[in-house]
Amino acid sequence: MEKEIEKITASHTAKEIEKITVQLGWVMHKRLSKRLKEYNLTLPQLVVLQALYQKKTPISMSELAEATLQVSATITGIIDRLEERGLVERQTDPEDKRSLKVALTKIGVSTLNKIEIHKKNSLSKFTKSLPMEDQIIFLNALQNYLSVIAEELNE
Amino acid sequence: MEKEIEKITASHTAKEIEKITVQLGWVMHKRLSKRLKEYNLTLPQLVVLQALYQKKTPISMSELAEATLQVSATITGIIDRLEERGLVERQTDPEDKRSLKVALTKIGVSTLNKIEIHKKNSLSKFTKSLPMEDQIIFLNALQNYLSVIAEELNE
DNA sequence: TATTGTTATACTCTATAACTATA
């Protein structure tokens, strides 16, 4: 009987966590978009810029598509607009003339840095009030959750 | 000195949590969209349907816009498409001829239910592996975080 | 005059399919 209750509760908790995560994602999306507007950027554009930043070295269009969970045609459009504004540049690959490497420009990097500083200044009340220990636990759970969800995407 | 380190770490954790949350939001978005495609629905459409479901009773276009963090012109478009497919309906308000109430139809409710059942069956590995106690802690932290972020949006 | 909702407009994102040029 105990076990039965726990099962129900576990299923309920799982659904609740998913629900809250979706809501959180929605609100974060709105919140970030609002902030990005000051830099005339969209969320998909930021995701692309961050993927480039994280990889450190220029990567191909197809690698970029995979890293951002986008289709290659979508990436073409996003890179078109970012390149037009000088935030990234397409570099030809001497090894394979079909392939292109995309690189962040100096303007691209400095724009990302400006956004980071902006972020730092808007440190949320949430983390201010939460004990350090709990912050770490929360962060770890988030990372764990993210990796499981991301893995499930490829099934 | 101790305090200095802790400050840096706290700031770092806050940024990390925000970063992971954005990534989680992005991946959840992709994951949900994939699933919603089977129902020929988009994420903004689901957000609208869920807002209507949550309110229990029909609400006006402007209330719907506020609840979903959208602008009224956007809601007009989304409701247009949902109404065309019979998932919601616009009802005139006898009290105020300018206003409209939007209601879920039977088809709308049953579609939401189908999605819920679908969700239940895809119980993630994450919650399966996490001890019940930790699930509750995680859920509470998520809810707390969501409410703080949502509140900050209105500043 | 103020409010409710729509329309017009312009742009971004998105996926699919067809295509070009290499390999």
Place this chain on the structure above:
DNA sequence: TATAGTTATAGAGTATAACAATA
């Protein structure tokens, strides 16, 4: 033939501004 990337196409979402009907 297969792969990398682009283009063409169609549709959804988004915000702003102008608008019509009603309060």
